[in-house]
Amino acid sequence: MTLTPLTMTTPTETTIEIVRRFNAPKAHVWRAHTDPDLVKRWLTGPPGHRMPECEIDLRVGGKYRYVWEWADGRMVASGVFREIEPETQLLLTEVFDVFPDNETLVEQRFAERNGQTTVTMSLHYDSKATRDGVLQSPMEEGLEASYQNLDATLAEVP
Amino acid sequence: MPSLDHIFHALSDPTRRAILTRLMEGEATVDELCKPFNVSQPSISRHLKVLEEAGMISARIAGTARPRRIEPAAFGAIADWLGRYRAVWEDNYMRLDGLLDDLKDKDGKQ
Numbered sequence: 001m002t003l004t005p006l007t008m009t010t011p012t013e014t015t016i017e018i019v020r021r022f023n024a025p026k027a028h029v030w031r032a033h034t035d036p037d038l039v040k041r042w043l044t045g046p047p048g049h050r051m052p053e054c055e056i057d058l059r060v061g062g063k064y065r066y067v068w069e070w071a072d073g074r075m076v077a078s079g080v081f082r083e084i085e086p087e088t089q090l091l092l093t094e095v096f097d098v099f100p101d102n103e104t105l106v107e108q109r110f111a112e113r114n115g116q117t118t119v120t121m122s123l124h125y126d127s128k129a130t131r132d133g134v135l136q137s138p139m140e141e142g143l144e145a146s147y148q149n150l151d152a153t154l155a156e157v158p
Numbered sequence: 159m160p161s162l163d164h165i166f167h168a169l170s171d172p173t174r175r176a177i178l179t180r181l182m183e184g185e186a187t188v189d190e191l192c193k194p195f196n197v198s199q200p201s202i203s204r205h206l207k208v209l210e211e212a213g214m215i216s217a218r219i220a221g222t223a224r225p226r227r228i229e230p231a232a233f234g235a236i237a238d239w240l241g242r243y244r245a246v247w248e249d250n251y252m253r254l255d256g257l258l259d260d261l262k263d264k265d266g267k268q
Binding site: 005006008010014016018020022023024028029031032038041042043044045046047099101102125 | 163240245251253256258259265
């Protein structure tokens, strides 16, 4: 059952933010994002794609690797976990083999309220922010604004 | 054909983002762009080259000057890409809904 549609915004020119609520507790949503056997089942991408390989070394400095395959192609995403706050937040780098020079910083936050969990995923395409591991102030403002949106969204939950 | 990779690289620099914001108001020459940004002319020219390679701006010849302007097509490419990206995540999250239901069922039975 889809409770809310996904919302996608661009809080800054180089940030994409996706917010989606799930009818499940935070512990389950966290497992679905961090247990390779579970990730393989849903993070398969566009129709016709599958994820034959998924490796996740869930510790700060640990690596992960996702492999997608489709009829006439294959793509690999990999990166390193920068911050891990169990069931609350993940900060990781992401590089696709097709764009080896572009590292993205991905932030995933998990917030539970009344048995439902909201996942907020921010993708920072700013290469400088990625390199320094520091988010620039306009991004912080953008994130702050979105947290306020998240508060408002969560407040709507009966 | 500029790739989205070029576009994101072009957008990754604050000076280039400021140049784009300025060009949104209308075309400008290199000299006109140097003043507000307090950056040297060669530096501005390098930034303009990156933006041109990404297909985000273009130049026209006006006497000895080459005023730059915004290329709306590049911004359309971003919008298209965002639309496809959104669709992929909608698919992913629909499957995640199903998986989470399975996890709940399993816990309930334990």
